[in-house]
Amino acid sequence: MAKGQATELLKREVETYRTRVERHPHDLKLKFTLGERFYKLKMYSQAIPLFQASVQDTRLEGQALLLLAKCFINDKKGILARKQLEKAVPKLNAIEHRDSFLEAHYYLGRLCEEAKDPAKAEEHYGEVLAVDYEYKDALKRMESLPKA
CATH class of the missing domain: 1.25.40.10 (Tetratricopeptide repeat domain)
Incomplete structure (x- = not known):
């Protein structure tokens, strides 16, 4: 079509x-x-x-x-967006809502990066990578976060 x-x-x-x-x-x-x-x-x-x-x-x-x-x-x-995602994450689980779970954590990671909160970004990228190690550019983004 x-x-x-x-x-x-x-x-x-x-x-x-x-x-x-x-x-x-x-x-x-x-x-x-x-x-x-x-x-x-x-x-x-x-x-x-x-x-x-x-x-x-x-x-x-x-x-x-x-x-x-x-x-x-x-x-x-x-x-x-970040406020909505923070409310969404507890409602989604990696088994029943895999795609939504990955997407929510990925976008939260991106928003935390933009907000200069690397610890939170790493936490959300970690959730993504625990379920799908090759999801978008999550691994590259997590590796490029400044170390505390």
């Missing part, structure tokens, strides 16, 4: 889910799904309130917090 077709399909899905959310305003799964579509379209400011609402559903909480943090990262709001 061409990129233009995929974007067009996402836009149609947004309209469908938007209508469903209007009809069922308390359905947090629908809000989460609509938020995912906005995220894929890089419409972060529209996705943020939907993910914030989705956090209330304990089944969606970890994933919603991760996507919320990624919206904040893309919006250049690192401090807000």
Whole structure:
């Protein structure tokens, strides 16, 4: 499927889910799904309130917090992203939510690096490497952290 077709399909899905959310305003799964579509379209400011609402559903909480943090990262709001990731990490485990677990710890490591907190960055990169030694550039980043 061409990129233009995929974007067009996402836009149609947004309209469908938007209508469903209007009809069922308390359905947090629908809000989460609509938020995912906005995220894929890089419409972060529209996705943020939907993910914030989705956090209330304990089944969606970890994933919603991760996507919320990624919206904040893309919006250049690192401090807000870090807060969301710190809440997400305890909700995710390496077995049930492997990809989300790795992603959350990796982004937390990156944000801690930016905040000049190498000890915390090393802790999060260590969590990533304990599960997947070849995940992105986590090993290289951990090795390049200043030693205390």
